[in-house]
Amino acid sequence: MEETISLRELFHTLKKRMWLIALITVIATMISGIVSYFFLTPIYQSSTQILVNQAKSEQQLYNPAEVQTNLQLINTYNVIIKSPAILDLVKKDLNLDRTIGELTEQIQVSSEKDSQVVLITVQDPDSAMAAKIANTTADVFKDEIVKIMNVDNVSILSTAEVPEHPSPVKPRPFLNMAIALVVGAMTGIGLAFLLEYLDNTVKNEQDVERLLGLPVIGAITTIDQNSTLKGNAKTPSVRVSHAKGESTHA
Structure with missing residues (x-):
């Protein structure tokens, strides 16, 4: 029985504060949409793939140990691609007006598991610039890795291209x-229960019984003073209940 009452009170609170929940939800959704569409800068993404391998002699066609060594070196290649030794040359080639740290944050380097293919991904507010940075980084790495690690077999598998109608990868207004x-609805529900918890005013007989723990033995209706002055006042009705064997009369 207690669970039923608790559930009833739960829905009663939600129903009573539904306007507040709806208002907060609508405001939060509208603010998110306005910020996503009008205040956040669209970011475009472009990628290029390179294959890093060691040069093979004519007599050596396949060496499993060499392949395993190349796989272990992939993490090293990933660090080198984002190092100042590479990005400083990229910055000079493209005449970029940004620091090496800012350029590093724009570039992501990853590789598939058990693969010698390295993916260079660049994000930039300009889709064309994102493609240029990705392609230039791959070209510079291909030229400089020979001097750094004596790796002379780097192949560019795919170059970054700018689509005819590029679409930003972020922000995503609908997702935001x-x-x-969801966050607005949860906030509204939480605020509704908080206000209900802080509300200690007495509004009806149920509030008296809940707050004071005493039974209600009667209720008196309000008296219309204007009707009383005209002599047409109605006798106020009194609803009386019995309590502990005592009887009262209306």
Whole structure:
């Protein structure tokens, strides 16, 4: 029985504060949409793939140990690609007005598991510049890795290209608005229960019984003073209940 009452009170609170929950949810969703569409700078992404391998002699066609060594060196290649030795040359070639640290944050280097293929991904507010940075980074790495690690067999598998109608990878307005809708609804529900918890005013007989722990033995209706002055006042009705064997009369 207690669970039923608790559930009833839960839905009663939600129903009573539904306007507050809806208002907070709508405001949060609208703010998220406005910020996503009008205030956040669109970011475009472009990628290029390179294959890093060691030069093979004519007599050596396949050596499993060499392949395993190349796989272990992939992490090293990833660090070298984002090192100042490579990015400083990229910055000079493209005449970029940004620091090496800012350029490093734009570039992501990854590789598939058990693969010698390295993926260079660049994000930039300009889609064309993102493609240029990705391709230039791959070209510079191909030229400089020979001097750094004596690796003279780097192949560019795919170059970054700018699509005819590029679409940004972020922000994602619809996703942001969906998240804001959920967060706004949860915030509204939490605020509704908080206000209900802080509300200690007495509004009806149920509040008296709940707050004071005493039974209600009667209720008196309000008296219309204007009707009383005209002599047409109605006798106020009193609803009386019995309590502990005592009887009262209306």
